[in-house]
Amino acid sequence: MIPKILRGTGLTALAVGLLAFLTGCAADAELDTLNPQGPSARSIDNLFDPVFYVAVLVFIFVFAGTFIIWWRFRDDHDNEEFPHQFHGDTRLELAWTIVPTLILVVISVSTLVTLRGLNETEANAVTIDVDGAATQWEPEVVVVGQQWWWEFRYYLNGLDGVDLTDARHLPPADIVTANQMVIPAGEEIELAITSRDVIHSFWIPALNGKKDAAPGRVHPWKLEADGPGVYFGQCTEFCGLSHSRMRMQVVAVTPDDFSAWVVEQLQPAGEPEAAAAQRGMEIYQSQCARCHVVDGFNDGSGADLVANAAPNLTHLMSRTTYAGGIFNMYEPNGSLDRTQLEAWLRDSPAEKPAYAEGRRGMPAMGLDEGQIDDMVAYLTTLGRAPALDIIAATEVE
Numbered sequence: 001m002i003p004k005i006l007r008g009t010g011l012t013a014l015a016v017g018l019l020a021f022l023t024g025c026a027a028d029a030e031l032d033t034l035n036p037q038g039p040s041a042r043s044i045d046n047l048f049d050p051v052f053y054v055a056v057l058v059f060i061f062v063f064a065g066t067f068i069i070w071w072r073f074r075d076d077h078d079n080e081e082f083p084h085q086f087h088g089d090t091r092l093e094l095a096w097t098i099v100p101t102l103i104l105v106v107i108s109v110s111t112l113v114t115l116r117g118l119n120e121t122e123a124n125a126v127t128i129d130v131d132g133a134a135t136q137w138e139p140e141v142v143v144v145g146q147q148w149w150w151e152f153r154y155y156l157n158g159l160d161g162v163d164l165t166d167a168r169h170l171p172p173a174d175i176v177t178a179n180q181m182v183i184p185a186g187e188e189i190e191l192a193i194t195s196r197d198v199i200h201s202f203w204i205p206a207l208n209g210k211k212d213a214a215p216g217r218v219h220p221w222k223l224e225a226d227g228p229g230v231y232f233g234q235c236t237e238f239c240g241l242s243h244s245r246m247r248m249q250v251v252a253v254t255p256d257d258f259s260a261w262v263v264e265q266l267q268p269a270g271e272p273e274a275a276a277a278q279r280g281m282e283i284y285q286s287q288c289a290r291c292h293v294v295d296g297f298n299d300g301s302g303a304d305l306v307a308n309a310a311p312n313l314t315h316l317m318s319r320t321t322y323a324g325g326i327f328n329m330y331e332p333n334g335s336l337d338r339t340q341l342e343a344w345l346r347d348s349p350a351e352k353p354a355y356a357e358g359r360r361g362m363p364a365m366g367l368d369e370g371q372i373d374d375m376v377a378y379l380t381t382l383g384r385a386p387a388l389d390i391i392a393a394t395e396v397e
């Protein structure tokens with residue numbers, strides 16, 4: 001027998017509450033904020049946990065009090081007398097003024113201390129071994145948000161003198177990637193976050209907190225991964241049509257792997273050998289180079305969108321996801337996911353909604369099937385696939 005209080009609205013409320021609770025359950029949640037794997041995320045979690053438990057205590061206290069009052073002073077119908085009235089209680093009033101004040105003071109002070117710590121950056125230079133010559137790099141990555149993907153720019157000589165005020169005309173960088181940021185594990189990475197269009201927000205829940213990417217502004221931020229691994233993120237400021245398809249990943253690797261990655265990314269693209277790939281390169285020249293950049297081939301000057309505002313394709317194959325991190329480049333066995341790539345080249349707005357006519361996202365290019373084959377042949381010459389374990393760890397659904 002269901003108690004009276006749980007019938008009707010009560011039952012509905014309980015069911016809705018339970019459903020909401022269950023939606024929060026996942027065995028392997030990529031965007032879990034409660035499983036920090038870097039110092040910034042950990043300091044946020046260290047603040048969140050106690051505040052949460054205090055909130056639970058307050059909740060229990062307030063609801064228990066409400067319940068007791070409701071029960072004790074209920075009208076039980078057979079008592080005609082008005083309940084006993086009283087007014088004022090100095091001890092109670094002092095208690096419920098002082099205790100919440102103390103709680104709030106403790107919470108605000110610890111919040112301020114945490115915020116201060118999060119905004120302090122002190123990255124140490126990392127040594128990158130470029131062809132036997134050691135280079136010192138102060139780990140800084142410029143993060144550019146735009147509808148609806150992320151660009152990561154690495155200036156290996158540091159950001160001094162690099163003018164970031166207009167994200168639509170950034171100075172050429174040594175390495176430019178999209179949607180996957182590769183970093184050395186165990187090192188603090190400074191971020192300079194900006195946007196080419198509207199406000200976005202950069203957040204890798206396991207590594208750091210949210211920071212807006214705002215056009216015309218450069219927001220300093222940082223992240224660090226305790227160890228090698230793949231950490232997922234998602235734009236967290238609603239930014240239009242494909243906001244939900246604006247994802248990113250941080251791939252933290254060992255210092256040696258990082259050096260190797262840098263050396264590889266510094267290579268410009270070469271001339272392809274196969275005839276199909278050469279035909280693809282010609283199509284690239286006539287149709288794609290007006291937006292995209294392939295280092296060693298075209299530099300994006302005179303780009304049709306705003307300069308460099310389409311993903312740099314020089315090392316496309318070294319990225320395991322594309323188009324805002326929503327498609328896999330590879331099958332789990334490491335072979336190219338050709339069907340998906342062809343679908344993208346056939347009609348990208350059908351794969352990922354975009355206001356193409358408003359110069360956002362990639363427009364449908366109207367290639368025929370032969371051209372698509374040639375294009376795939378060319379694209380697969382651009383960069384090298386990463387190791388199978390990275391392919392597996394970065395796989396998206």
Ligand SMILES: [Cu+2]
Nearest residue numbers: 200235239246
């Ligand atoms: Cu966004």
